[in-house]
Amino acid sequence: MRILGPETADERELREWFESQERGNIERLEAGAQTIIQLVTGLYGVLFAVLALSDQPAYLQNPIVQWAGTVGVCAFFGSLLAAMLVAIPRRVVYQKDNLTEMQRMYGRLQRRKATLLRTAQIVFLIGTACLVTVILAILWKV
Structure with missing residues (x-):
């Protein structure tokens, strides 16, 4: 372990690289997270519109719609x-x-941050698959 003090050119380069990576990578991870937040917010609206919780349409009695809708809401x-x-x-x-x-x-x-973002992406895909399942089950009256 080397404590900073008079640093060599290699050490200065390493420190500067570290600082630029610290700023850039974290910002990209956070930008990805913000994109997922925006997508989930929008798809929540779509999922709730399809489920039409206040009107209780007949297709809400379908177990596929109930399960996929529940898993989708939780996944999102x-x-x-x-x-x-x-x-x-x-x-x-x-x-x-x-x-x-x-x-x-x-x-x-x-x-x-990378692990959390990867988790968010995978769970987002599961929620999207559930939304597609709900829509297809309603359209095909499965």
Whole structure:
């Protein structure tokens, strides 16, 4: 572990690269999370419109519509929650004069955000598949 002080050109380059990566990668992960939040918000409206909760149409008695609708609502909520956890700022404490600790903390932060975003994407796809299932079950009167 090397403490910052008089740094060599290689060390300065590493620190500058670390700082640029820290700004760029985290912003891209958060932008992806914001996109999922926007998509989930829009698709929630579509799913609730299809389910028409206030009118109780006959197709809501179909078990496929009930199960796929329930799983879809839960999946979209899970995706929204995971995406919000990516976008919400979180305090990161590290020793500012320790490059090794800075790299370790950056790696943890990036892994956390990437894992949450991947989770949001997968659960979003499950919710979308459920929405398609509901729509097809209604159209085909399965």
